Amino acid sequence: MELSEHIKTANVEDVTLRRPFHPALRGTLCVTSHHLLFSDRKDEDSWQLLILLRNIDATEKRAVGSSGTITIKCKDLLVLQLEIPGMEECLNIASSIEALSALESVTEMYPFFYRPSHLTLHGPWGLSSTEKYYKQTERLWDRWRVSTVNSDYSVCPSYPHAVIVPREVDDEKLVQSARFRQGGRFPVLSYCHHRNGMVIMRSSQPLTGANRKRCKEDELLLQAVIDGSLLGYIIDLRSTQQAQQARMTGGGFESKSCYSHWKRIHRHHERGKVLQESLIKLVEACSDPSHSVDRWLSKLENSKWLSHVHSALSTAGLVVECVERDGHSVLVHGSEGTDSTLLVSSLAQLILDPASRTLTGFLGLLERDWIQAGHPFQQRCAHSAYSHARLKQECPSFLLLLDCVWQVWRQFPLALEFSEALLLRLAQEVYASNYGTFLCNNEQERCAAGVKENTHCLFQSLLSPDIEEQYLNPLYEPTDLAIWPSVHPQSLQLWTGLFLRWTEYAQNMEEAREEVWSIVKEHRERAGPDRTNNTPSTHCDTLTPFENLMDELTIL
């Protein structure tokens, strides 16, 4: 079925648009295969709103006399209202939105049609990769190697084609270890600490099962990781009880007797449905400004979102403590090794590694540790907080990561090279994007769909000189030290920039951000030429979810 067949009414005139903090507007509404376009059709200075249909999480229809109202709730938490004259048009538009916002096939999605004039398709794709990281990290060269055992994705379908493993472990052993781990996610290197050469490994749970199966190769692999040093830590992201229970379903944990040089610590992390419900509750609590303070606090508590932030940061802190302060290598895993495992290991890197606190470094980290490491973005981000659809695989793990990074930035406002704007942009792009970066669930799928060949790379475009500056932190001051965040509840805050993004509150903060820039700019002008002097493009209409470039539209 062609996408256009979903569109019964493409244009409606005299539509009224209501959005937060703006007077209602009248104009023309237009539905295309991938966008909702509203234009107020004034001759001079016409204003347009372009929303990617993928960004729409839920719609609600209501009939008022002969006309209808559609409430559009976006994945970036914006809520809009459209009053459409004519009930039939209204229903048609609503059903188009519903069908087109939930496309299943990856190649039908907008990134495959997005062809802006300033980008070409055949350039290099992405910023970082296993090989690049290996090449950059001299410390690894001696004891570690890049293995391409997974080059055809047969050993582990969710891993990238290349992984870093101990030099002394050959590919055959890796295959054996993979068979002993859920989803084939055998232990691979995620990070090597620049100070002491200690490493952070990640994997999925071992498949010991009820009768305590062992795997010699897996044990050898882990032994090779700590190589001579006395101790390594396994941070198991489940409670002891959960880990025990996992054995009943074929999973399990590394027992002391088999992995004698590894000490296991259990930290309970919520995942999947629980996290998604937590997000839904939080957004629900944020959407009603008429609550009393008491009710708000109890709803905030009840959502548990901040508790999840708290545990993610605490466990990351624990990993950092092991690596940096005590000089031990760490293996992180939960059960599948695709969510909280990635969350904890990448947060730990942000805390430890100055290189991952630069804009390029952070995006590279996300690319290696989330996209290539096989976080199933398509499943996890199919819906956001407003959708009434039955939960399947949705889970805001990545959003939780961004929130944690934001908390670190609040506590170390000078230590990160990138700004809150970057985190907000990523929070938006991960759910709906013009770019192919977050498409599919793993590298194998991306290869099959031809993502690299047929879409543009978000991270590269974020680094293009004309927009890069708005994603930079004007106060950035690199530090080589680890930045240990405080995880006391008193120190953690609600991420207002994201969750209250469409309220007055956020607008005042925006003004403050501009003021910070202008102070820094003035200083740079006076202080001389060794700091760049671009004007930031912070004045683009914040409501337009994506760059509002009309020539990119594929209007039917």
Add this chain to the structure above:
Amino acid sequence: MEHIRMPKVENVWLVDRSSSRRTQVGTLYLTATHTIFVGKGSENRNELWVLHSLVCNVVKHKASQSGYPLLIHCKNFQVIQFIIPQESDCHDVYISLSRLSRPEKYEELYCFSFNPNADKAEREHSWDFLDMKAEYSRMGLPNKQWHVTPINREYRVCDTYPSDLFVPKSVTLPVIVGSSKFRSRGRFPTLSYYCKENHATICRSSQPLSGFSARCLEDEQMLQAIMKSNPGSRFMYVVDTRPKLNAMANRAAGKGYENEDNYCNIKFQFIGIENIHVMRNSLQKLIEVSALRSPTMREFLLGLENSDWLRHIKSIMEAGIFISKAVAEEGVSVLVHCSDGWDRTAQVCSVASVLLDPYYRTLKGLMVLIEKDWVSFGHKFSHRCGHLDGEDKEVSPVIDQFLECVWQFMDQFPCSFEYNEKFLISIHNHVYSCHYGNFICNSQKERKDLCIKEKTHSIWPHLWENKLDFMNPLYKPDQSQNQRLLRPSTAPFCFKYWRRLYNRFDRELHPRQSELDCLMTIKEETQQLEEELAVYEQKLAVLGKERAKTLYMQKGLLDGKQQTLWSLPLDASLVNTPQDYIGGFIGAAPNVFTLQQGERESAEISLLGDKPKCSDADNSDQESGVADFSSHSSGEESLPSEDSVKDPDSDETGPNKA
């Protein structure tokens, strides 16, 4: 001095409640004004000074292995725990401190013995720093409608009011006297704020003695005159800031509220702000929450909810918003009262003023506002802050709530305030410290009788001298969000927990880097560079010939500067401070997590708050009356020691250079 049973105790442990590793041993001294702890170890001189007047209570705990614990809770939310080896010593310190922290006479307060290096003329001058007459004339008073009445010059009509009061010109002396007799404690309606633009006013008073049916013609005339002095409106609001139930209960005692039938053209409005006892209990609960050691998120949020503190803040804020809108948007005058008109009334009037008038969002403006609405109008500082031993039932965080409202506004409008939160915290500290005479006594009359101006110093010039520390770099006086009237949101998620105040001394809870300090440094440097540039431009003009050379120098200078000034006066070693992520795990497996010797030392050094190393990492310790020994012994500069002015050179010796 006779109260000091034990001037010195050796081998006392000072326990750091956030980490047992940072506990240190030293000597405890009791002086007439301070408790002083001097840590042992010659290199790392570490001292803790605590003013007796800041001590809220002293508690002895059950003996532990290492000795007898003594817990000191301070009014600025500092909690200090000593462990004293001998029980008798502990008891003596306990008895002495309990007595010293509860002075019986004003003369025992620190401000009477505090003697900075200032002569008499300077001291007198310090009291002239704020001029109330100038403030009223800034508002546009006196004018055709309003003038100062001499009636209270000798405090005869109302002994808790200031001597100079503004009333409508049309009101005669007998009317004032009559009205004052009909109001609790004689606090008749008088002007608090005048809005030049539309002539609307905020007036304040106490409750009328209306009982169930009593009337007072003069009081009715008074309100009528106030209403008429605002020609733009046909009515005025009378705002009773109490919950309706409380106000009705007061009628039984012959007090109460205005009957709309008896007063022409008033609109009567209740705004339910709870009384001082409810607020005191609420704060107590909040303090308990803030003092929790590594609570879970659930415990913290539920505790916060359960304290009701933010709900009370919201109710005060809403009252202020109502009044500010009535004045600015409707152009209607408002009379505000509660019971006595010195607690909730002061809160609400000053909150409304901050919203209405950008002047009160400047450093000096806030000082003026506190001096006017709180100090001069007889907020009972001595009772509410518990300066003297007496009725605990009178203590209540009334002005604290006002300061917090301002903080909440600052959070919502980051570019609208000239001052930053350090300023509010500093004021909060000094309201309790009794370091200066401003917040002593319960009324202007009492202060006059005690000769406060002759015997003590004023806080305001001192704060003004250190204003660089209190500036908000983001302040934009001419900015769009800084319209005359601020319209804060009262959506529940806008109310935040004020960590910087309630966890002020828990360093590990605060951001390790300060955006504000950084911006301030940048701003100062920009200014400096501009000045230098101007100088060089001048020189250029003069030395036209040597142009090239000068330029070369200028560039060199700028490049050199940048290095030093961009690196911030931060305690960078703190950046590298592990938190307690696993709660006790490390302690349980000591041979596993052995710190490398060097690391441990560096960690401890930075955490023990060694001021000599990072000179302006944090002034807050000093502010609490904890000061540096050296500056005290050198005497003269010991003047409040807090907020010592930054020495830009010290940055280079800061640890982040290392």
